[in-house]
Amino acid sequence: FDETHSNTQSLSVDAENLQKQIDELATFSDTPAPSVTRVLYTEKDVIARRYIKNIMGLAGLSVREDAVGNIFGRWEGYEPDLAPVASGSHIDAIPYSGKYDGVVGVLGAIEAINVLRRSGFKPKRSLEIIMFTSEEPTRFGISCLGSRLMAGSEMLLKALETTVDNQNISFIDAARSAGYAQEENDLRSVFLKKGSYAAFVELHIEQGPLLEEEGISVGIVTAIAAPASIKVDFKGGGGHAGAVLMPHRNDAGLAAAELALAVEKHVFDSGSIDTVGTVGILDLHPRAINSIPSKSHLEIDTRDIDEERRNKVIEKIHESAVSIAKKRGVRLAEFNIINQDPPALSDVSIIEAMKSASKELNLTHKLMISRAYHDSLFMARVSPMGMIFIPCFKGYSHRPEEFSLIEDISNGVKVLALTLAQLSLK
Amino acid sequence: FDETHSNTQSLSVDAENLQKQIDELATFSDTPAPSVTRVLYTEKDVIARRYIKNIMGLAGLSVREDAVGNIFGRWEGYEPDLAPVASGSHIDAIPYSGKYDGVVGVLGAIEAINVLRRSGFKPKRSLEIIMFTSEEPTRFGISCLGSRLMAGSEMLLKALETTVDNQNISFIDAARSAGYAQEENDLRSVFLKKGSYAAFVELHIEQGPLLEEEGISVGIVTAIAAPASIKVDFKGGGGHAGAVLMPHRNDAGLAAAELALAVEKHVFDSGSIDTVGTVGILDLHPRAINSIPSKSHLEIDTRDIDEERRNKVIEKIHESAVSIAKKRGVRLAEFNIINQDPPALSDVSIIEAMKSASKELNLTHKLMISRAYHDSLFMARVSPMGMIFIPCFKGYSHRPEEFSLIEDISNGVKVLALTLAQLSLK
Ligand SMILES: [Mn+2]
Numbered sequence: 079f080d081e082t083h084s085n086t087q088s089l090s091v092d093a094e095n096l097q098k099q100i101d102e103l104a105t106f107s108d109t110p111a112p113s114v115t116r117v118l119y120t121e122k123d124v125i126a127r128r129y130i131k132n133i134m135g136l137a138g139l140s141v142r143e144d145a146v147g148n149i150f151g152r153w154e155g156y157e158p159d160l161a162p163v164a165s166g167s168h169i170d171a172i173p174y175s176g177k178y179d180g181v182v183g184v185l186g187a188i189e190a191i192n193v194l195r196r197s198g199f200k201p202k203r204s205l206e207i208i209m210f211t212s213e214e215p216t217r218f219g220i221s222c223l224g225s226r227l228m229a230g231s232e233m234l235l236k237a238l239e240t241t242v243d244n245q246n247i248s249f250i251d252a253a254r255s256a257g258y259a260q261e262e263n264d265l266r267s268v269f270l271k272k273g274s275y276a277a278f279v280e281l282h283i284e285q286g287p288l289l290e291e292e293g294i295s296v297g298i299v300t301a302i303a304a305p306a307s308i309k310v311d312f313k314g315g316g317g318h319a320g321a322v323l324m325p326h327r328n329d330a331g332l333a334a335a336e337l338a339l340a341v342e343k344h345v346f347d348s349g350s351i352d353t354v355g356t357v358g359i360l361d362l363h364p365r366a367i368n369s370i371p372s373k374s375h376l377e378i379d380t381r382d383i384d385e386e387r388r389n390k391v392i393e394k395i396h397e398s399a400v401s402i403a404k405k406r407g408v409r410l411a412e413f414n415i416i417n418q419d420p421p422a423l424s425d426v427s428i429i430e431a432m433k434s435a436s437k438e439l440n441l442t443h444k445l446m447i448s449r450a451y452h453d454s455l456f457m458a459r460v461s462p463m464g465m466i467f468i469p470c471f472k473g474y475s476h477r478p479e480e481f482s483l484i485e486d487i488s489n490g491v492k493v494l495a496l497t498l499a500q501l502s503l504k
Numbered sequence: 505f506d507e508t509h510s511n512t513q514s515l516s517v518d519a520e521n522l523q524k525q526i527d528e529l530a531t532f533s534d535t536p537a538p539s540v541t542r543v544l545y546t547e548k549d550v551i552a553r554r555y556i557k558n559i560m561g562l563a564g565l566s567v568r569e570d571a572v573g574n575i576f577g578r579w580e581g582y583e584p585d586l587a588p589v590a591s592g593s594h595i596d597a598i599p600y601s602g603k604y605d606g607v608v609g610v611l612g613a614i615e616a617i618n619v620l621r622r623s624g625f626k627p628k629r630s631l632e633i634i635m636f637t638s639e640e641p642t643r644f645g646i647s648c649l650g651s652r653l654m655a656g657s658e659m660l661l662k663a664l665e666t667t668v669d670n671q672n673i674s675f676i677d678a679a680r681s682a683g684y685a686q687e688e689n690d691l692r693s694v695f696l697k698k699g700s701y702a703a704f705v706e707l708h709i710e711q712g713p714l715l716e717e718e719g720i721s722v723g724i725v726t727a728i729a730a731p732a733s734i735k736v737d738f739k740g741g742g743g744h745a746g747a748v749l750m751p752h753r754n755d756a757g758l759a760a761a762e763l764a765l766a767v768e769k770h771v772f773d774s775g776s777i778d779t780v781g782t783v784g785i786l787d788l789h790p791r792a793i794n795s796i797p798s799k800s801h802l803e804i805d806t807r808d809i810d811e812e813r814r815n816k817v818i819e820k821i822h823e824s825a826v827s828i829a830k831k832r833g834v835r836l837a838e839f840n841i842i843n844q845d846p847p848a849l850s851d852v853s854i855i856e857a858m859k860s861a862s863k864e865l866n867l868t869h870k871l872m873i874s875r876a877y878h879d880s881l882f883m884a885r886v887s888p889m890g891m892i893f894i895p896c897f898k899g900y901s902h903r904p905e906e907f908s909l910i911e912d913i914s915n916g917v918k919v920l921a922l923t924l925a926q927l928s929l930k
Pocket residue numbers: 179214476
């Protein structure tokens with residue numbers, strides 16, 4: 079692997095087995111196929127975790143878990159005191175989504191280990207595969223829970239003490255029911271020191287249409303757009319849909335509708351194609367056809383590769399929330415910026431390693447921005463970071479139609495294997 | 505009672521007993537006091553029906569039930585071949601509501617019979633007290649089920665063959681479990697011929713704040729606003745909240761937000777204070793903060809006392825739904841007008857009878873519109889109709905805080921008794 083020309087021919091992915099694993103993992107779902115729903119610490123999540131640990135074991139990795147269920151599979155290098163090189167992603171899936179998001183970066187990374195073993199490679203730095211806990215915010219409203227905690231977020235540590243899901247089950251109780259967080263106050267043990275890894279590389283489907291449209295095999299990510307999440311509650315007078323005349327209404331539902339449209343407007347007003355904003359959750363209470371909504375709840379996601387521009391959009395959304403509440407006589411009971419993360423840049427030496435791996439493998443590549451966030455966004459705080467994208471059907475993600483060709487996945491696994499090998503030897 | 509001046513002094517309501525009955529009936533509930541939840545054909549509903557039939561029997565009424573459980577208690581007049589005069593309301597209660605909505609018009613009407621008996625009155629036309637089945641749409645999504653069927657709705661008759669609740673229990677099976685609908689195909693027997701009653705008068709809490717605010721004892725209803733319900737579904741492309749750039753979106757949630765605001769606009773544009781419109785339900789799918797909504801579902805309630813004006817609003821809402829879908833590149837998958845009932849006007853001679861009864865009793869009264877619908881809306885199709893409103897605390901209804909003073913209830917019972925007496929003698 080010092081002379082990669084001679085070795086790239088020997089990199090063989092067991093595509094059939096990898097596809098079988100992707101399909102099997104997808105059956106651990108709370109909704110019927112082709113959709114996948116796998117939510118943190120549920121029965122299906124626990125079964126899926128067992129499945130991953132088993133595959134890690136079969137790949138000869140030594141497996142351990144931390145207090146929130148981040149899973150680590152390690153292949154010891156011949157210089158085990160050096161900081162290891164890591165790769166990984168997540169396997170949780172939002173309701174009614176697909177089977178490739180995250181999964182490709184976990185099963186694919188384990189297969190990259192198999193590829194390297196079969197080729198006769200011996201790592202100098204240890205290689206570690208990580209399955210991160212709850213990249214998706216489904217259950218507790220916190221995205222990248224596992225990697226964010228690994229990156230040492232004191233705010234998250236604090237929040238986890240009191241966080242509950244919508245069934246009022248606490249994070250701690252949920253974690254315990256899945257066999258984690260058994261000791262009191264040990265969540266801090268999840269924190270990693272800066273420099274714990276020499277490099278972190280994540281393989282992921284693009285979740286956008288560009289690679290497929292342009293017929294390019296590999297996307298090399300140079301930056302991850304910065305996401306922010308906002309929760310908003312309006313409270314109004316409610317009342318009977320027949321009895322309360324229009325001028326006497328303080329309709330919390332219509333306030334929410336106006337704010338949703340204001341989010342779209344402020345995003346367009348930023349003038350940049352890279353600014354996006356979404357209202358994915360809009361709940362009304364009491365949710366009856368003959369009741370005026372007395373409460374509404376929105377969850378807003380906004381992202382940009384330019385942190386300042388994104389923060390300006392958040393300010394505008396806040397101004398709109400205040401003025402809509404005033405105009406409609408409702409109360410802005412909550413405007414809570416849940417997270418407002420900075421964007422992350424890939425490490426130059428990792429970009430170079432990914433580029434050279436693609437070239438060695440005779441694969442076309444393209445430098446690109448990740449508009450979705452990933453655990454890599456947080457791993458970048460403790461380690462140099464890079465990401466490899468592969469094409470996916472029409473850019474679909476977070477829906478049952480999500481799909482990547484096994485040939486594209488296998489190319490990604492090879493680029494990952496070669497990149498990990500190079501970084502391991504540094 | 506031909507010379508009412510001499511008889512009104514003898515009208516005495518047993519207020520203590522009436523309050524006791526209201527409180528007792530409230531204990532037949534599936535949720536804890538002070539809330540009341542009593543759903544069609546459940547165990548608590550069956551017990552409550554038994555309670556009502558028992559009180560009817562104690563009032564000397566002869567009791568019968570029809571195939572869906574409308575309950576009739578009859579006091580035979582001395583000219584029993586004349587069409588009777590009827591009064592009544594419902595006792596079913598939506599989840600977590602109160603103990604006066606409907607109940608006052610059933611127990612109060614039976615007490616009005618007691619009042620007349622004690623005063624020595626003899627009816628010429630028979631008097632009938634009716635407890636209607638399922639005024640509330642809770643279980644089967646059909647409001648005023650009993651009275652709507654009595655009014656001869658062929659559409660409802662048809663629908664009941666296949667209607668199921670959210671546990672997939674059919675209407676027929678549920679009715680049978682409560683002891684009704686025993687014979688095949690006998691639901692048609694519930695239909696009443698036009699003219700079956702000489703008059704129908706319903707006593708009800710106002711469910712609005714006006715009587716209490718203005719310190720007026722009795723509301724005399726001149727018209728019941730016409731409700732219509734619409735279900736709307738939009739379908740869009742969905743996708744990842746980070747990855748799909750704004751120009752490529754077909755956001756079904758924003759289409760719903762726009763339509764909700766369009767409903768409000770079209771209602772205001774009608775130019776009449778009597779037009780109302782409400783979006784009480786707005787659901788997004790997949791309902792995740794980082795997913796663009798791929799589906800949205802709205803339920804819209806719109807009412808007016810002018811049917812044509814209300815139907816024009818519905819047309820405008822439909823036009824907006826079509827143009828919003830077109831503009832946003834989403835599909836208007838459903839625009840379903842679930843019901844579109846005509847409004848009802850009270851009968852002039854019944855209004856006069858209620859007015860003169862109020863005056864005889866030295867009670868202040870006010871002509872008003874019922875903006876909530878009632879069984880009277882459907883009874884108006886088979887009989888001249890009138891309604892008596894009494895004040896209720898802050899206009900609260902459909903919530904545990906619903907409350908009316910027993911003095912106000914007693915006044916309503918007296919006005920009802922005197923009105924029934926007058927109409928019986930015609
Ligand atoms: Mn995802």
